[in-house]
Amino acid sequence: MRRILRRVMQNRGAVAGGVVLAVILVCAVAAPLIAPGDPMATRGRPLLPPGGQFPFGTDMLGRDVLAGIVHGARISLLIGVMSTFAAVLIGVTVGAIAGFFGGWVDEVLVRFTEFFQTIPSFVFAILLVAIMRPGLASIIIAIAVVTWPPIARLARSEFMSIRHREFVEAAVLSGVSQGRIIVTEVLPNAASPLIVVSSLMVATAILTESALSFLGLGDPNHISWGYMVGAARTVFRQAWWLSVFPGLAIALTVLAINLVGEGLNDALNPHLKGRIGA
């Protein structure tokens, strides 16, 4: 574990991403301290440019853009992490069962996964949110439902190859139960690629959430970056700060997560980079 951490630390991009991510995380946690009160409440005159009392300006209803961004970070990160968690849970379960047992079980689960993959994911997400009514839970569920198939496919292929490794066969011969074999023998060895993919998936989930909010399908009770960009699009030419700051927040977060994910990838699979000979 320590060695992996050290290898991540050697990667400059990953460290930079980690620092940015940490700052965003602190902002999200400390949002009530940085910008006390309801971010949806009017604070000053509408459409004030950045500077003075409002470093990021105000929007057309006089709401503080900075407050929106720090509070929006909570929603973006929450949705990113929760929906990825749900997607990994579904994906790994389906993939693990399909890959480990093979045969007709595998056949059925692969078809099931493909069924989800053939539907364009964003359209599917919009549909799901529209059916379930916009809200935090429905957005998380919708993103999880459209993003689990790639995780399932990856988990399946990992499980298939590890299942036939000799140490797994040795466990079978020792009479260890199949559930235990999956959890203690196979899963830990399949973990690294799954961790990498899920870390990158957090970024995709944040983007999807922003896109949904942009289209007005976000949770109306919570401010989010996508919603801010969406609301600002009509006044883009008069008040650039309304869309640029939340847009930057999205871009920076996604970039930071990607950098950390890449760093994890290099650290967990050092052989792929050819830095360490076999």
Place this chain on the structure above:
Amino acid sequence: MADSLISIRNLQIELPAGGDRVRAVDAIDLDIAPGRILCIVGESGSGKSMTAHAIMGLVPRPLRATGTISFDGNNLVGLSEAKLRAIRGRRIGMIFQDPMAGLNPVMRIGRQIEEVYRFHGVSGPYAERVESLLGQMGLPEPKLLRHALPFRLSGGQRQRVMIAMALALDPELLIADEPTTAVDVTTQKQILALLKRAQAQRSMAIVLITHDFGVVAEIGDEVAVMQHGRIVERGPTSEVLKRPRHDYTQRLLDAVPRLRPRKSAVSERSAPLLSASNITRDFVNRMGLLGPRRTVHAVQDVSFALARGETLGIVGESGSGKSTVARIIVRLLSADKGDVRLAGVDRNFLELRNRELAPLRRRVQMVFQDPFASLNPRRTVFEIVSQGLLAHGMARSEAERRVSELLRLVALDPSAANRYPNSFSGGQRQRIGIARALALEPDVIVADEPVSALDVSIQARVLELLADLQRRLKIGMLFITHDLRVAAQVCDQVAVMRHGKIVEMGPSAEVLFNPKSEYTQLLVDSIPGRNTFGSDVPDRAAELRGR
């Protein structure tokens, strides 16, 4: 030596900090004479391969070589890529261990050989040259073969193609890095003969890297023994083999398994502990989605019996079905047909359902081939060895006691229990694997090539350990191996398999020293260095027969 083709002086290759030693190659001096075969022998990690790669200028990246390797007025160390490229392939050829990895799978054989000419600016037409080259390599129907894709060829044939590519431009030196380690003995013999013939015809020099003194005895003019990055002994092959001066050479020579009859441990064959009859297994695979089905008869009508305290060797080349038999016996693979009886169980072991099988699994355990793949890298030795004990409901404290006992039994320190597999060497890992197999006090152990991934000196110790444990614990052992010498050392009975069938079976002294079938005879004849290392065989065999 003034007339040497290549002379290496003070060659050093430093390893990155934090490794188990500072230098992969530690200040070696070596002269390679033209027109001779020099064998560099050593165990894994001795630096032999690194030395060969340094000559080609192929030291893998962060590492760097220092010193001089003079070849025709150039120092190959630190020579520019462009100049090295002109030498590689044209004047120094190289072949590698794994013929699968060396060929482009989607390019036709002839085309790949042509590329050698093309890259070095030799103008065509190439067809005739390629065909004659393939012919010289003893490959069948060169005209047709030229248009084949690599997957059509067997491992031995691919290695011949690799040799053809290396020899295409008549190099002055051929570097062969373990060229026969990945092929069967019979193929090995042919390839060594081919190398020797090619060497004589072209009067080129060969540097052959190997871990097997049998190969050295077979082909080498001169030999250099490497240990920990240094050359500890060097001289004419016959001299070194007969009168080694260095202790390490002596140790390596002693460790070479010899084809030598062994006294059977079981004086009288008792009722069988495990008997198998008519095991049959086919594999059906399709070429492509709609292609024709192809049935491979992996195992056909194999029958044998194993007594308590006895070792039955199943010997054969790759693809003979010996591993399939092993996996069927431990029930990792199902059989199409067959009956296996375990003493005390009056049902067919192969037909037991999973629930009925669970309590009986402990009686048949397995030792795997690859000591690296067979231990889960993410679990401690205690967890690995105790998994079966815990699964069968033993209390943790009791399991801890038992694990230290088992580790002591396989000559490991009980403190090993808390460490992870990556802190152990190959031989130690194999001991952990053996401890795991013994944990459930099995009656039968199936050992699938348990020593083929180990260095000779370690091989000998692991074999001793297995034989000793088996004697003490009175276990019946099914020993799968491709190496007849190893079989002779540990097996009481031997079954020789070919194409899924047993071609000969009997007491190992009989089968290996007085083979009745032509195939067994061929296998025995193919043992490398047989005349050097097994010189006592004919007399002993005769002696045995006379008794």
